[in-house]
Amino acid sequence: MRSMRSTGFRRRTQRVLEQGTSFVADASASFRRNGLMTAAAVTTIMVALLVVGAAVLIGLNLGNIAEVVEGQVQVVAFLRDGLTSVEAEKVRTAVGAVPGVEEVEFVGRGEALQRLQQQMGEHAAFADLASTNPLPDSLEVQLTDPRSAPVVASVVARQPGVAEVTYGGEVVDRLIALTRGLRGVAALLTVFLTSVALIVVVNTIRLTVIARRQEIEIMQLVGATPWFVRWPFLIEGLFQGAAAAVAAVVVLGTVYLVGMLRLQVTMPFLPLAGPADAALPLLGSVLMGGFCVGAAGSLLAIRRFLTS
Amino acid sequence: MVQFQDVTKGYPNGVLALRRVSLRVDPGEFVFVVGPTGTGKSTLLKLLYRDESPTEGRVFVAGRDVSALPHRAIPELRRGLGVVFQDFKLLPSRTVFENIAFALRVIGAPPQEIRSRVIRALDLVGLAHRPDAMPGHLSGGEQQRISIARAIVNDPPLLLADEPTGNLDPNSSWEIMQVLSRINLRGTTVIMTTHNKMIVDILRRRVVQLAAGRVVRDQSRGLYAVDA
Numbered sequence A: 001m002r003s004m005r006s007t008g009f010r011r012r013t014q015r016v017l018e019q020g021t022s023f024v025a026d027a028s029a030s031f032r033r034n035g036l037m038t039a040a041a042v043t044t045i046m047v048a049l050l051v052v053g054a055a056v057l058i059g060l061n062l063g064n065i066a067e068v069v070e071g072q073v074q075v076v077a078f079l080r081d082g083l084t085s086v087e088a089e090k091v092r093t094a095v096g097a098v099p100g101v102e103e104v105e106f107v108g109r110g111e112a113l114q115r116l117q118q119q120m121g122e123h124a125a126f127a128d129l130a131s132t133n134p135l136p137d138s139l140e141v142q143l144t145d146p147r148s149a150p151v152v153a154s155v156v157a158r159q160p161g162v163a164e165v166t167y168g169g170e171v172v173d174r175l176i177a178l179t180r181g182l183r184g185v186a187a188l189l190t191v192f193l194t195s196v197a198l199i200v201v202v203n204t205i206r207l208t209v210i211a212r213r214q215e216i217e218i219m220q221l222v223g224a225t226p227w228f229v230r231w232p233f234l235i236e237g238l239f240q241g242a243a244a245a246v247a248a249v250v251v252l253g254t255v256y257l258v259g260m261l262r263l264q265v266t267m268p269f270l271p272l273a274g275p276a277d278a279a280l281p282l283l284g285s286v287l288m289g290g291f292c293v294g295a296a297g298s299l300l301a302i303r304r305f306l307t308s
Numbered sequence B: 001m002v003q004f005q006d007v008t009k010g011y012p013n014g015v016l017a018l019r020r021v022s023l024r025v026d027p028g029e030f031v032f033v034v035g036p037t038g039t040g041k042s043t044l045l046k047l048l049y050r051d052e053s054p055t056e057g058r059v060f061v062a063g064r065d066v067s068a069l070p071h072r073a074i075p076e077l078r079r080g081l082g083v084v085f086q087d088f089k090l091l092p093s094r095t096v097f098e099n100i101a102f103a104l105r106v107i108g109a110p111p112q113e114i115r116s117r118v119i120r121a122l123d124l125v126g127l128a129h130r131p132d133a134m135p136g137h138l139s140g141g142e143q144q145r146i147s148i149a150r151a152i153v154n155d156p157p158l159l160l161a162d163e164p165t166g167n168l169d170p171n172s173s174w175e176i177m178q179v180l181s182r183i184n185l186r187g188t189t190v191i192m193t194t195h196n197k198m199i200v201d202i203l204r205r206r207v208v209q210l211a212a213g214r215v216v217r218d219q220s221r222g223l224y225a226v227d228a
């Protein structure tokens, strides 16, 4: 009983393996036959995937930056020039009493310059600033809720002794708007390029389908299931999608690594996504995209030739 | 084995290929379907292997209503019948053996059974000595015998033949008729459309005559035409 079942299992496995091997052989044979069309199909899929991947990478980094900046949201009130320390302390108390304010810290102009120098690194340009420090004294206001920044900022601005108020929220808002805009453009571009890629894939695989029309007709006549007929073409489509995805990942990965190294030298404070963080979203989106375009293209190409 | 109940078939272009056809074929019968061109003979067979479905009425194959068959059940239906055409429909780049084995492979037959079943089918059509020939190097009659071997390699109880001798000279046609008779003697039901008067008149089997999509004569041991 037991051995019978295991022979049956072995037979089935063997059959699946044989069929699988012949499917793959079919697919690679047509890859060779329609070389030029296949290259064109792979290239167009790759272009579409480059856009998808680039959008994912840029979106990832903008999101990162927005998140870091959002965490740092604070209202900064610049004080009028020439206030005495007693006057400054008075302003500080008044600001501390504004609803929504958690804590207020006085930052003298000397300290402000030092912080800026630390942030920007040791650039020569700062050396001569020491004598003619352009920065005013300021109050750094921590908020109980970062979202109340605009309201608190407008109240603080009306306090006597306060010259100007800024809050990081403006940057966050702009980053979010930028990310949204980028997503929109990328989505449109992706839809357009994917449609083009799909059309090329369908036409490429249709060449194979037409070359094997007779086989397809006979298969269906003698009772092959539609999936049995589809498989070789589906594999061909997946091959094309996978090849395009690998090419796109290599291109994007190289460009990203080089670009990231450059940016980190010139703008070390930018919170860029490292290779490890970027790899998964990039691979995931590009591979998924490639497989989807390849599969959809091949299924569309054969649809008309399946009677059932 | 086969039953048509009041079957009407209209094509999308408005042509009524069959009009209220009722017909019953019992297991083991050999039936000629005759009639002028365009009277619906091929359509009658297409309804049986579900290449088309009827506009009205019902079609039964081996007790199963195939007019209402869902798409996914079509492969199963076709594994239970063989179909032979005037133009053979062989794969020119594969050997005789491979052409027949193909039909077994695509329905997932066990690989270790394929060789013996193909040889048995070739034996039945008298071509066991040419398994490695390419179809293009064989005569029309031999090619048709390969296509018959492919149709019966799965031992279906029903064989449909649409003008199987249409492209053949009289000698080859007789070879084909001998093969089909042999298959019928083994118990397979055979339904064959034909324009070949001589074959019908000599073999004297059941004759169903169509005219403009209607059954106008159904006669056992009939002739090609009544008044000839």
Ligand SMILES: Nc1ncnc2c1ncn2[C@@H]1O[C@H](COP(=O)(O)OP(=O)(O)OP(=O)(O)O)[C@@H](O)[C@H]1O
Pocket: B011, B012, B013, B015, B016, B017, B035, B036, B037, B038, B039, B040, B041, B042, B043, B044
């Ligand atoms: N797919 C189709 N679409 C539209 N009309 C069709 C289709 N197939 C057949 N017809 C029409 O249906 C009618 C019957 O065709 P069918 O092929 O069944 O005739 P037949 O008896 O087999 O003819 P022949 O002896 O020439 O083979 C014809 O008028 C034909 O033009």
Ligand SMILES: [Mg+2]
Pocket: B041, B042, B043, B162
């Ligand atoms: Mg016909």
